Amino acid sequence: MNRFTSARPASATVVASNVERRVLALLARMTLDQKIGQMTQPERLHVTPAQVKRHHIGSVLSGGGSCPGDNRPADWVAMNDAYWAASMEEDADHLAIPILYGVDAIHGNANVRGATVFPHNIGLGAARDPGLVERIGRATAREVRAAGVDWTFAPTLAVAGDPRWGRTYESYSEDPRLVGGYAGRIVRGLQEGGVVACAKHWVGDGGTRGGVDQGDTVVDEAELRRVHIAPYVPALETGALTVMVSLSSWNGEQCHAHRYLIRDVLKGEMGFGGFVLSDWNGVDPLADDFGEAAAAAVNAGIDMVMVPERWREFIAGLRAQVERGVVPVGRIDDAVARILRVKVASGLFERARPAERRGSNGVGFGSHEHRAVAREAVRKSLVLLRNEGAVLPLDKGARVLVTGPAAHDRGRQCGGFTVEWQGVTGNEAIVGGTSIWEGIRAVAPGAVLWGGGARAAEPSDAREFDAAVVVIGERPYAEGMGDIRELGPVRPGTNHLPAGPGVLRPYGRTLELASLHPEAVRTVRGLAERGIPVVTVLVSGRPLVADAEMAASSAFVAAWLPGSEGAGVADVLFGDHDFVGRLPMGWPGGGDDVLFPRGYGLQLPGSEV
Numbered sequence: 001m002n003r004f005t006s007a008r009p010a011s012a013t014v015v016a017s018n019v020e021r022r023v024l025a026l027l028a029r030m031t032l033d034q035k036i037g038q039m040t041q042p043e044r045l046h047v048t049p050a051q052v053k054r055h056h057i058g059s060v061l062s063g064g065g066s067c068p069g070d071n072r073p074a075d076w077v078a079m080n081d082a083y084w085a086a087s088m089e090e091d092a093d094h095l096a097i098p099i100l101y102g103v104d105a106i107h108g109n110a111n112v113r114g115a116t117v118f119p120h121n122i123g124l125g126a127a128r129d130p131g132l133v134e135r136i137g138r139a140t141a142r143e144v145r146a147a148g149v150d151w152t153f154a155p156t157l158a159v160a161g162d163p164r165w166g167r168t169y170e171s172y173s174e175d176p177r178l179v180g181g182y183a184g185r186i187v188r189g190l191q192e193g194g195v196v197a198c199a200k201h202w203v204g205d206g207g208t209r210g211g212v213d214q215g216d217t218v219v220d221e222a223e224l225r226r227v228h229i230a231p232y233v234p235a236l237e238t239g240a241l242t243v244m245v246s247l248s249s250w251n252g253e254q255c256h257a258h259r260y261l262i263r264d265v266l267k268g269e270m271g272f273g274g275f276v277l278s279d280w281n282g283v284d285p286l287a288d289d290f291g292e293a294a295a296a297a298v299n300a301g302i303d304m305v306m307v308p309e310r311w312r313e314f315i316a317g318l319r320a321q322v323e324r325g326v327v328p329v330g331r332i333d334d335a336v337a338r339i340l341r342v343k344v345a346s347g348l349f350e351r352a353r354p355a356e357r358r359g360s361n362g363v364g365f366g367s368h369e370h371r372a373v374a375r376e377a378v379r380k381s382l383v384l385l386r387n388e389g390a391v392l393p394l395d396k397g398a399r400v401l402v403t404g405p406a407a408h409d410r411g412r413q414c415g416g417f418t419v420e421w422q423g424v425t426g427n428e429a430i431v432g433g434t435s436i437w438e439g440i441r442a443v444a445p446g447a448v449l450w451g452g453g454a455r456a457a458e459p460s461d462a463r464e465f466d467a468a469v470v471v472i473g474e475r476p477y478a479e480g481m482g483d484i485r486e487l488g489p490v491r492p493g494t495n496h497l498p499a500g501p502g503v504l505r506p507y508g509r510t511l512e513l514a515s516l517h518p519e520a521v522r523t524v525r526g527l528a529e530r531g532i533p534v535v536t537v538l539v540s541g542r543p544l545v546a547d548a549e550m551a552a553s554s555a556f557v558a559a560w561l562p563g564s565e566g567a568g569v570a571d572v573l574f575g576d577h578d579f580v581g582r583l584p585m586g587w588p589g590g591g592d593d594v595l596f597p598r599g600y601g602l603q604l605p606g607s608e609v
């Protein structure tokens with residue numbers, strides 16, 4: 001049950017009925033064109049403020065990495081202010097209904113330069129701290145509103161079962177109970193912070209066969225409910241205002257056309273009273289004729305359609321389907337009532353225009369306070385998998401060699417959905433924060449960085465260094481481009497890049513790190529063979545088969561995708577804080593067995609049990 005239908009105190013009932021009165025009064029004034037406009041969500045690169053007014057557009061989004069101007073908060077505020085002003089210019093043809101702008105602020109408002117970038121969800125799952133997740137939600141909401149934005153497409157409530165899935169890092173855990181324990185907290189943090197949340201992707205996105213992104217989840221209904229639907233219950237009970245449909249299928253039926261899952265289960269049985277959003281071009285594959293595809297999605301219960309470029313076709317196609325009686329007017333009215341209900345209930349109508357809001361002045365954006373929360377999250381996310389000879393904690397006075405492709409690379413630390421959709425490498429695009437090396441340098445004066453153009457000659461042997469910290473891992477990726485599977489294009493046309501042979505290539509064919517990045521094990525072995533104890537830190541979006549790297553390391557730490565505050569790693573490597581992280585999903589070994597079970601994680605020597 002959720003805020004619109006759950007049992008609630010009288011005062012809330014009064015509020016809800018006031019909301020309903022306003023919604024119905026507005027709906028009664030709207031033309032069919034104005035209603036269909038509210039259901040339409042183009043991408044910012046394909047719609048102007050003037051077109052928002054002319055076509056009565058209800059929402060605009062930024063796809064990953066689609067950033068205005070110099071990608072500073074002020075540029076975002078200016079862009080949103082223009083869209084908002086256009087949407088509120090009432091005249092004979094247009095009703096003043098505020099635009100709802102949506103972004104993927106899934107680990108902080110990480111599209112925007114200078115944002116605090118929190119660890120991706122898999123690291124938060126390792127931290128096992130729902131209160132921390134709520135605090136991250138509040139901090140994220142402040143940084144989203146600093147950009148004049150009112151809606152984020154988060155949280156992802158996927159229950160990732162197969163690390164071959166390119167979106168594993170967006171999942172908190174393979175355990176639906178842990179995901180459910182976070183779901184209500186992140187929704188509360190975001191929405192009490194003044195930003196509309198979006199529980200996604202409905203439903204079963206993390207359970208596809210072989211971990212193929214946008215693939216097919218083949219399970220019976222009992223399993224679907226127990227694993228994939230369960231985490232949505234606390235999210236809806238906390239009042240999540242929007243839900244995004246998955247681009248995957250359930251037993252061969254596309255979720256975007258699944259009337260039973262959307263109208264009967266989510267809206268009927270679970271009482272969801274907000275609105276349901278399609279995913280990126282999720283309508284296109286439903287039928288050869290775009291109008292018919294639109295009708296299939298809307299009749300299945302989708303209320304707003306994310307149609308980045310073909311929004312004019314969508315409007316015309318849906319209108320024709322309504323006029324033919326294929327889509328009942330009652331379904332249109334229900335969809336628009338839901339959209340208006342979210343806009344009224346979230347306070348959007350009472351908000352000043354973005355440029356005149358207190359929160360839009362950038363205060364709090366990338367603040368020390370937020371970065372401290374992010375650094376705490378990094379500390380708590382780290383999982384210690386091996387610590388032979390108690391090489392950890394390192395002594396702050398030790399001579400430490402630091403090397404590896406992710407040692408001094410804030411972009412790699414952040415992973416996908418950071419500044420660019422597919423993420424970035426290097427440090428220049430991540431303004432603020434610390435690399436793992438910068439964190440180590442700050443506490444260990446005897447540390448030197450080696451490789452990647454940094455100083456320090458080739459190390460000769462153990463007489464020179466007490467230990468080495470080798471930071472290895474994956475390059476950033478997002479969605480299907482992170483899949484591990486046989487090569488072949490990711491489903492063309494439904495991702496942000498144009499379809500084309502080879503343009504959308506999966507990350508690799510194996511989870512074995514030594515095959516994906518052979519240079520990593522060479523570096524670790526090279527140092528170990530010189531008698532230098534190696535602490536290997538793995539920066540990755542998922543567990544990987546790392547038997548060879550672990551065997552050559554004295555200590556091995558899973559750091560996931562820690563985000564902008566890499567100094568949190570040094571906090572634990574040098575013993576200022578203990579390891580508390582536990583695996584959020586099983587860790588694979590060679591031969592497909594589970595090397596370490598979910599919940600596994602060591603602590604530093606001498607820690608109380």
Ligand code: GLC
Pocket residue numbers: 062063064104153200247279280494495496
């Ligand atoms: C993407 C993702 C979804 C994201 C949306 C907007 O394809 O599936 O999670 O929110 O498009 O960027």
